[in-house]
Amino acid sequence: NAGVTQTPKFRILKIGQSMTLQCTQDMNHNYMYWYRQDPGMGLKLIYYSVGAGITDKGEVPNGYNVSRSTTEDFPLRLELAAPSQTSVYFCASSYTGTSGADTQYFGPGTRLTVL
Amino acid sequence: AQKVTQAQTEISVVEKEDVTLDCVYETRDTTYYLFWYKQPPSGELVFLIRRNSFDEQNEISGRYSWNFQKSTSSFNFTITASQVVDSAVYFCALSFTGGGNKLTFGTGTQLKVEL
Numbered sequence: 639n640a641g642v643t644q645t646p647k648f649r650i651l652k653i654g655q656s657m658t659l660q661c662t663q664d665m666n667h668n669y670m671y672w673y674r675q676d677p678g679m680g681l682k683l684i685y686y687s688v689g690a691g692i693t694d695k696g697e698v699p700n701g702y703n704v705s706r707s708t709t710e711d712f713p714l715r716l717e718l719a720a721p722s723q724t725s726v727y728f729c730a731s732s733y734t735g736t737s738g739a740d741t742q743y744f745g746p747g748t749r750l751t752v753l
Numbered sequence: 754a755q756k757v758t759q760a761q762t763e764i765s766v767v768e769k770e771d772v773t774l775d776c777v778y779e780t781r782d783t784t785y786y787l788f789w790y791k792q793p794p795s796g797e798l799v800f801l802i803r804r805n806s807f808d809e810q811n812e813i814s815g816r817y818s819w820n821f822q823k824s825t826s827s828f829n830f831t832i833t834a835s836q837v838v839d840s841a842v843y844f845c846a847l848s849f850t851g852g853g854n855k856l857t858f859g860t861g862t863q864l865k866v867e868l
Contacts, residue, residue, distance in 0.1 A: 669854055680844055680858030688853055696855060734854045742856060744798040
């Protein structure tokens with residue numbers, strides 16, 4: 639099991655450019671998440687998905703879009719990149735059933751700089 | 754609304770000292786889950802422990818122990834005989850049943866263990 643994988647590891651964007659951060663998990667988890675971590679801060683939820691075809695906003699969704707066409711993949715799209723989106727982005731997944739909230743496992747992160 | 758407070762921004766200890774990281778949470782839910790994650794200098798997030806609100810038993814795992822007290826809404830983490838490899842940022846997090854199992858993170862405590 640590779641767990642949760644993210645690409646790219648690093649990226650520099652110019653203001654106004656767009657890009658997609660890729661996230662894949664091979665644990666057959668139903669729930670997937672995108673968080674961002676700003677320097678000296680905890681993680682904040684951007685978007686999440688409870689299954690293929692179902693997505694919902696988190697705490698800081700503005701400037702981002704997601705889709706979930708398969709169980710394994712959960713890409714995060716940045717449109718019109720802004721300096722405020724400079725951050726480290728983490729993807730996570732969990733299996734959540736009737737027994738309640740299960741542990742989220744995180745990918746290695748993508749460090750994004752917008753100049 | 755849920756909130757997690759880690760009042761200790763940074764702690765420095767000498768190797769072999771014991772150290773306790775504090776975590777205080779707020780939630781209106783009766784069923785919730787508490788987590789600790791470790792973020793070493795390499796940047797990944799490593800899961801350490803998950804505890805549900807109905808289980809107040811303390812837990813010990815090697816040099817790590819956790820003290821969960823609902824009466825004070827605290828979930829503190831103690832490292833016994835600290836080692837340099839324990840140097841990392843430690844995050845406490847909270848989720849609840851339903852609502853996408855979203856994690857609310859504290860701002861983290863930077864632990865530095867010196868020789």
